[in-house]
Amino acid sequence: xxxxxxxxxxxxxxxxxxxxxxxxxxxxxxxxxxxxxxxxxxxxxxxxxxxxxxxxxxxxxxxxxxxxxxxxxxxxxxxxxxxxxxxxxxxxxxxxxxxxxxxxxxxxxxxxxxxxxxxxxxxxxxxxxxxxxxxxxxxxxxxxxxxxxxxxxxxxxxxxxxxxxxxxxxxxxxxxxxxxxxxxxxxxxxxxxxxxxxxxxxxxxxxxxxxxxxxxxxxxxxxxxxxxxxxxxxxxxxxxxxxxxxxxxxxxxxxxxxxxxxxxxxxxxxxxxxxxxxxxxxxxxxxxxxxxxxxxxxxxxxxxxxxxxxxxxxxxxxxxxxxxxxxxxxxxxxxxxxxxxxxxxxxxxxxxxxxxxxxxxxxxxxxxxxxxxxxxxxxxxxxxxxxxxxxxxxxxxxxxxxxxxxxxxxxxxxxxxxxxxxxxxxxxxxxxxxxxxxxxxxxxxxxxxxxxxxxxxxxxxxxxxxxxxxxxxxxxxxxxxxxxxxxxxxxxxxxxxxxxxxxxxxxxxxxxxxx
Numbered sequence: 001x002x003x004x005x006x007x008x009x010x011x012x013x014x015x016x017x018x019x020x021x022x023x024x025x026x027x028x029x030x031x032x033x034x035x036x037x038x039x040x041x042x043x044x045x046x047x048x049x050x051x052x053x054x055x056x057x058x059x060x061x062x063x064x065x066x067x068x069x070x071x072x073x074x075x076x077x078x079x080x081x082x083x084x085x086x087x088x089x090x091x092x093x094x095x096x097x098x099x100x101x102x103x104x105x106x107x108x109x110x111x112x113x114x115x116x117x118x119x120x121x122x123x124x125x126x127x128x129x130x131x132x133x134x135x136x137x138x139x140x141x142x143x144x145x146x147x148x149x150x151x152x153x154x155x156x157x158x159x160x161x162x163x164x165x166x167x168x169x170x171x172x173x174x175x176x177x178x179x180x181x182x183x184x185x186x187x188x189x190x191x192x193x194x195x196x197x198x199x200x201x202x203x204x205x206x207x208x209x210x211x212x213x214x215x216x217x218x219x220x221x222x223x224x225x226x227x228x229x230x231x232x233x234x235x236x237x238x239x240x241x242x243x244x245x246x247x248x249x250x251x252x253x254x255x256x257x258x259x260x261x262x263x264x265x266x267x268x269x270x271x272x273x274x275x276x277x278x279x280x281x282x283x284x285x286x287x288x289x290x291x292x293x294x295x296x297x298x299x300x301x302x303x304x305x306x307x308x309x310x311x312x313x314x315x316x317x318x319x320x321x322x323x324x325x326x327x328x329x330x331x332x333x334x335x336x337x338x339x340x341x342x343x344x345x346x347x348x349x350x351x352x353x354x355x356x357x358x359x360x361x362x363x364x365x366x367x368x369x370x371x372x373x374x375x376x377x378x379x380x381x382x383x384x385x386x387x388x389x390x391x392x393x394x395x396x397x398x399x400x401x402x403x404x405x406x407x408x409x410x411x412x413x414x415x416x417x418x419x420x421x422x423x424x425x426x427x428x429x430x431x432x433x434x435x436x437x438x439x440x441x442x443x444x445x446x447x448x449x450x451x452x453x454x455x456x457x458x459x460x461x462x463x464x465x466x467x468x469x470x471x472x473x474x475x476x477x478x479x480x481x482x483x484x485x486x487x488x489x490x491x492x493x494x495x496x497x498x499x500x501x502x503x504x505x506x507x508x509x510x511x512x513x514x515x
Contacts, residue, residue: 032087032119039118040085048081058093059145061490062478067092068488071104074111075489084108088119089137094145097472098138107493149275160269163294165202171262172244172253173215173298175207191245204262204295214241215298218257223306229254230344251344259311264304267294280446280479323349323357328368337365337372385428385462389414392456392465393426396499405506415448418506425450429457429483431466442469442481449473454502457483469494470502 040047051066061068073079086092092101105115115124120137122130156166169191170176176189181199189195195202206212214236221227221235233249243249261268269289274280318326326348331337339351339361351361358364365372393414400407400418408417416424425448429440442455455469469483471494483491496502 036085036087036118039116043116045083045085047085058090058141059095061093064093067104068490071107071489074108074113075492077111079113081113083114083116085116085118088117089134090141090144092138094141095138096142096145098135098142100472101138101141102134103493104490107489153275156269157289159201160267160289161291163203163267163291165204165267166269169244170204170207171260172257173207173211174204174262174295176202177205178202204267206296206298212298215257215263218254219299219303219307222258222310223303228345229258258307261290261304262295263298264301265293265295265297267291318349320357323354324364324367327354327364331368331370337361337368337370385430385458388458388463389426389428392428396426396454396502399499399503400506403503403506404508405503406508407506413445413448415450419508422451423448424452424454424502426454426456429455430462431458431460433460437485440483442471442483444471444479444481446479452502454499455481468496468499468502470496 037047039045051070053064053066057063070084089101092104095101108115117124120133122133124130124134160166165176176193178186178189178195179201180186180197181201183201186200189202218232218236221232222229227235228251230251232254233251236243236249236254241249243253247253257263267290270283271288272280272282326345327337327342330341330345330348334341342348342351342354349357354364355361358367362372393409393416397407397409397416400416406419408420409415410417414426416426418424425445427442427445429442432439432441438460440457442453444453451473453469453471453473455471457466457469458464459466469491471481481491487495
């Protein structure tokens with residue numbers, strides 16, 4: 001078969017695959033739309049507005065503009081409808097905490113907007129049977145995501161162990177090859193290209209001879225001539241050698257080449273995980289999925305291990321005098337100091353270690369006789385906020401104890417264990433005054449995994465508490481949350497003027513003895 005006919009056949013196959021995938025998605029969506037229309041007709045209802053989130057994950061509220069808009073419209077009263085039709089219970093989301101979906105339905109019904117389920121076999125009339133069935137359905141929706149996650153993870157692990165690449169750019173000196181189910185070469189995948197058939201696989205191979213030679217030269221400079229990553233990057237830029245995608249070389253790019261296992265032919269996966277969108281974690285090396293000899297190596301294993309040993313040796317503990325001496329030397333060379341300049345020096349401790357050792361980078365700078373022109377007044381504000389945190393957490397503990405609750409406070413993390421049943425953590429959000437108004441940024445302490453995060457918003461002067469947000473740990477709000485004076489209903493349902501409600505749910509009540 002000549003080349004034009006081959007190209008024509010491939011195009012027909014790709015078009016057929018895309019058409020089948022699109023038709024399947026459209027069929028699913030149209031099926032639900034037909035069911036809702038039929039239900040509306042049977043109830044003599046007229047559909048006046050539609051909210052939908054096509055192709056969005058139901059594990060969290062993030063990215064679901066349709067549901068967020070619905071909740072916001074109901075909260076503000078900007079509605080021209082008297083009821084909401086939902087295909088089934090799982091359409092709220094496949095949340096890992098069933099109560100999250102229930103809270104969204106409650107926010108509508110409490111505003112006088114009843115919810116009708118079109119494909120369920122029960123009437124959403126508030127009866128005990130419907131409440132039980134909805135609870136079961138919400139649990140089943142979350143279980144579906146958990147089971148699917150296990151299956152997807154098992155499939156990804158098997159593909160890694162077979163030596164196939166699981167997404168991501170190839171990297172400098174490497175190239176992606178597309179192979180069929182029999183491991184026969186099909187084509188080169190350039191940046192932005194993706195495989196079109198489910199049975200096709202991707203593997204890494206050495207790239208151009210010029211890039212492979214540059215990678216090997218980087219290891220030679222690092223191991224034999226003892227040049228650091230920054231010096232190697234400068235040398236490559238002086239030689240007018242472009243990095244990946246024509247970019248300029250940086251220290252981090254060189255460091256990646258010296259530490260990434262793919263340059264010795266290893267296929268490594270599961271360095272990080274974000275299962276069910278619950279929490280992003282950095283996995284220990286023993287949890288990594290590693291396939292050796294998956295690709296053709298660009299550098300020998302012995303050279304790679306020697307480079308890792310040299311990099312690890314730079315992390316030995318330095319004394320305070322040695323760290324300040326290195327900082328003073330950097331000041332003489334550069335004429336100024338910054339965290340970026342410190343991190344760019346291989347022979348110095350990282351900037352985070354300076355901040356931890358001396359209390360802050362500003363104090364470390366002052367110890368070597370340098371003062372920045374930058375305004376660091378926010379540091380004083382943060383110090384005052386830390387004092388408020390101590391006073392407020394102590395007040396919360398006292399109020400909980402007065403209400404009869406049993407509270408255990410962790411002396412290191414300030415995590416509160418209440419009645420031995422659930423935990424709570426306090427976060428103070430500093431008020432930032434911008435031209436568009438006041439803004440608050442709440443950073444969640446994901447390492448503690450509190451069941452409830454008490455987010456206290458401060459007033460414009462950052463001296464007193466404005467209000468509180470009692471945010472459940474399973475609300476899947478990410479690592480941080482930005483708030484303004486007006487927020488969506490999905491957030492406002494957690495806002496309180498004081499902590500009376502928080503104290504009330506922790507209060508112990510005596511149960512009368514039944515005769």
